[in-house]
Amino acid sequence: MKSLSVLVAVAALAAKVSAHYTWPQLIVGGVNTSTWEFVRQTNNWQDLNPVTDVTSTDIRCFTSGESGTSSTATVAAGTTVGFTVVGNPSSLYHPGSVNVYMAKAPTGTDVASWDGSGNVWFKVFQIPAVADGVTIEFPSENLTEVNFTIPSQLPSGQYLIRIEHIALHLAESFAGAQFYISCAQVQVTNGGTGTPGPLVAFPGAYTGNEPGILINIYFPIPTSYIQPGPAVWPAGGSGAPAPPVSSSTIVKTTPPVTSTTSTAKATSTKTTSTTTSSGATSTGTVAEFGQCGGMNYVGPTTCQSPFTCSVLNPFYSQCV
Numbered sequence: 001m002k003s004l005s006v007l008v009a010v011a012a013l014a015a016k017v018s019a020h021y022t023w024p025q026l027i028v029g030g031v032n033t034s035t036w037e038f039v040r041q042t043n044n045w046q047d048l049n050p051v052t053d054v055t056s057t058d059i060r061c062f063t064s065g066e067s068g069t070s071s072t073a074t075v076a077a078g079t080t081v082g083f084t085v086v087g088n089p090s091s092l093y094h095p096g097s098v099n100v101y102m103a104k105a106p107t108g109t110d111v112a113s114w115d116g117s118g119n120v121w122f123k124v125f126q127i128p129a130v131a132d133g134v135t136i137e138f139p140s141e142n143l144t145e146v147n148f149t150i151p152s153q154l155p156s157g158q159y160l161i162r163i164e165h166i167a168l169h170l171a172e173s174f175a176g177a178q179f180y181i182s183c184a185q186v187q188v189t190n191g192g193t194g195t196p197g198p199l200v201a202f203p204g205a206y207t208g209n210e211p212g213i214l215i216n217i218y219f220p221i222p223t224s225y226i227q228p229g230p231a232v233w234p235a236g237g238s239g240a241p242a243p244p245v246s247s248s249t250i251v252k253t254t255p256p257v258t259s260t261t262s263t264a265k266a267t268s269t270k271t272t273s274t275t276t277s278s279g280a281t282s283t284g285t286v287a288e289f290g291q292c293g294g295m296n297y298v299g300p301t302t303c304q305s306p307f308t309c310s311v312l313n314p315f316y317s318q319c320v
């Protein structure tokens, strides 16, 4: 009983001190547009907290508490757009996976006044975790932006684009995964004649029991990772550039190394430069919000002053 109450206490503390973020900016033509200009202002625009209830309507665009309107950006099919991460710190600080969905506003409906309800969402891009039986890696970790291609086959029209990062550091219990979500409004021009699918609804697409959502990423190390949601459209995700990959890819069995910009996994299709921050410094100390302990963790365990290493769960300790 005693150890349980201690865990509950640190979990309550963790809710206040975790590193969180949001996606307030759409990247169009390589340019960062203004905060909440084309992205609907989310409930967490100030507190940066995630959605954890996949059955709530906030799992769609996280806008239930906001009434602010956004403009609609014009983007051509076949071109690259993206979302910028803003938070504390401004990167996808947690290990997890990324999905990007789109939904077409009904004919005659202005996307700016459409709520995105119904079986209307299809996936256009994803950055899964990668497990090879020995380690599990998170290629999206520490990205400061995520870029993807509007499929050239996508018919012209008005769409919502919904991006989500599913943070998995506390996902070993139900509703422990953290969803960081935003929706942008776009007018797609120069479109094709494809038929996007499969279609899903939000809420509805997830139950919270998916093996890619309810998962202990620390122990035992998963031997596979199944990305939540439907397959990417078009099949194979053609047209979607590889995500910018940098030193953010952390192999759990290797101590994190910083100040290096590894290009070993970068591809020639990288379209933007991405800077990343890491939880560790070259002197072997961990920055604020970095991981500093937990089962199977082998990196630095000393926090930079004035931060101290706080146990969030048996698998994850964090400098706060």
Ligand SMILES: [Cu+2]
Pocket (backbone or CB within 6 Å): 018, 019, 020, 021, 094
């Ligand atoms: Cu967080």
